[in-house]
Amino acid sequence: MENNRAQWGSKLGFILAAAGSAVGLGNIWKFPGKAFEGGGGAFLLMYLLIVPLIGMPCMMSELAIGRAAQSNVVDSFGRLGHKGYAWTGWVGWAVAFIITCYYSHVGGWVLRYTVSYAMESGKVYADPLGYFYNMLGYDAAAGSTFIPWPVLIFAALFMAVCCFIIIKGVEGGIERFNKIGMPALFVILVVLLIRAATLPGAAPGLKYMLSIDASKVTPQTFLIALSQAFYSLSLGMAIMITYGSYLPKTENIARNTFMVCTMDTLVAVIAGFMVIPAVFATLGPEGVGKGGGFAFVSLAGVFQQMPGGAFFGFLFYLLLLFAALTSTISLIEGIVAFLIERKGWKRTPTTIAVGLIMFLIGCLYTCSQAALPIKGIWFDFKNGITYPAFCDAMEFLTDRIMIPVCALGCCLFAGWSWTPENVCKEIEQGGIRFGLVKLYSFLIKFVAPAAIIVILAVSLFTGTTLS
Ligand code: PHE
Numbered sequence: 001m002e003n004n005r006a007q008w009g010s011k012l013g014f015i016l017a018a019a020g021s022a023v024g025l026g027n028i029w030k031f032p033g034k035a036f037e038g039g040g041g042a043f044l045l046m047y048l049l050i051v052p053l054i055g056m057p058c059m060m061s062e063l064a065i066g067r068a069a070q071s072n073v074v075d076s077f078g079r080l081g082h083k084g085y086a087w088t089g090w091v092g093w094a095v096a097f098i099i100t101c102y103y104s105h106v107g108g109w110v111l112r113y114t115v116s117y118a119m120e121s122g123k124v125y126a127d128p129l130g131y132f133y134n135m136l137g138y139d140a141a142a143g144s145t146f147i148p149w150p151v152l153i154f155a156a157l158f159m160a161v162c163c164f165i166i167i168k169g170v171e172g173g174i175e176r177f178n179k180i181g182m183p184a185l186f187v188i189l190v191v192l193l194i195r196a197a198t199l200p201g202a203a204p205g206l207k208y209m210l211s212i213d214a215s216k217v218t219p220q221t222f223l224i225a226l227s228q229a230f231y232s233l234s235l236g237m238a239i240m241i242t243y244g245s246y247l248p249k250t251e252n253i254a255r256n257t258f259m260v261c262t263m264d265t266l267v268a269v270i271a272g273f274m275v276i277p278a279v280f281a282t283l284g285p286e287g288v289g290k291g292g293g294f295a296f297v298s299l300a301g302v303f304q305q306m307p308g309g310a311f312f313g314f315l316f317y318l319l320l321l322f323a324a325l326t327s328t329i330s331l332i333e334g335i336v337a338f339l340i341e342r343k344g345w346k347r348t349p350t351t352i353a354v355g356l357i358m359f360l361i362g363c364l365y366t367c368s369q370a371a372l373p374i375k376g377i378w379f380d381f382k383n384g385i386t387y388p389a390f391c392d393a394m395e396f397l398t399d400r401i402m403i404p405v406c407a408l409g410c411c412l413f414a415g416w417s418w419t420p421e422n423v424c425k426e427i428e429q430g431g432i433r434f435g436l437v438k439l440y441s442f443l444i445k446f447v448a449p450a451a452i453i454v455i456l457a458v459s460l461f462t463g464t465t466l467s
Pocket of ligand 1: 021022023024025026027099231232233234237239327328330331
């Protein structure tokens with residue numbers, strides 16, 4: 001069993017695939033808005049502390065668990081002697097499943113906009129909000145709704161590409177795609193950064209991102225930064241355990257974790273330094289939005305006013321597209337790897353079946369944005385039972401509850417049950433020396449679980465809009 005388990009073909013292949021998972025819509029589209037909300041420099045500073053102190057120990061643990069167990073996300077815990085933690089794996093698996101349903105649809109929207117900027121940027125500029133709503137099945141002028149077939153087809157296309165790559169396997173598909181996609185992403189990012197930083201009027205935006213306003217350093221900002229870090233690093237959802245299980249014993253988990261986290265953070269920070277100054281320069285600070293529509297609606301104003309805007313707009317969505325693809329692929333791999341191993345199913349039909357089901361559930365996500373009044377259900381102690389739109393309920397459930405629960409399970413497992421000694425032993429396989437054993441143990445036993453419990457408590461008790 002262990003011998004025929006797939007492995008990464010090269011060190012770089014793994015790093016790029018793991019970074020590909022981490023670098024996603026979260027970095028480029030969520031991070032800048034949150035950084036703005038959190039006061040720019042203040043948020044940035046907090047985020048830069050959270051990643052090494054909480055993100056890195058968690059990622060290292062997940063990779064070590066996967067590599068030591070050589071198994072999928074659910075069975076790994078049992079293989080390491082603690083069957084009682086299988087629930088952690090189930091939650092992680094379920095998170096990956098639910099997130100893929102909507103993430104792949106947002107990928108479809110991004111694909112739609114990539115095509116829009118290539119072919120009809122004028123239409124987008126003419127009425128950015130109207131264009132966005134129209135894509136989602138709502139005609140604001142007529143006040144009527146309709147099933148948004150075109151964007152559903154784009155989402156189907158997006159899902160099909162992801163499934164195709166998964167079917168090609170770990171080395172031949174995932175690794176190979178990331179080796180092209182990730183460098184392409186970096187190049188586009190740098191081009192866009194230069195474009196944004198050289199816009200007249202970009203300076204106040206840059207200044208905002210660099211100055212620390214102490215009044216913005218609040219517990220709320222800290223929590224937003226913390227949950228953003230988990231989401232952005234792809235923690236608490238089956239992925240790093242699965243990817244770790246494909247990692248050869250000779251690889252240095254600590255160093256790889258450091259590189260993946262650094263790349264992910266770098267992309268987020270660069271995205272912040274690109275989007276915020278560009279919005280300041282064109283629309284002013286009021287132009288920075290937080291919600292999902294931001295990347296689609298407000299940025300249209302930015303590209304419209306920027307010389308060469310349609311081209312840079314196209315590049316921007318291409319960037320988002322690569323980021324979304326590599327992340328979705330990692331999500332689907334976590335789901336499929338489990339089914340293949342557990343049920344003995346074949347890779348190709350499993351991928352197709354799972355992809356189809358997730359696409360169909362995702363249709364409810366896209367349609368509940370504006371076209372159809374599909375509701376979900378949500379509970380918190382402040383507001384009681386509420387019925388938010390189905391799309392919001394999905395995001396609440398994963399981001400506020402399930403990811404923290406799974407991450408907490410991993411921390412407790414690594415810190416208290418399997419013990420940090422075993423994690424470090426796994427890290428030191430192949431003669432590698434890991435010099436931070438004490439620090440790691442402290443962080444994974446106390447700091448990370450405490451922080452996660454606070455996120456959960458805040459979500460449940462205050463009904464806050466952490467995402
Ligand atoms: N980490 C990805 C991002 O920043 C999101 C993601 C979530 C990817 C879950 C995989 C799994 O967008």
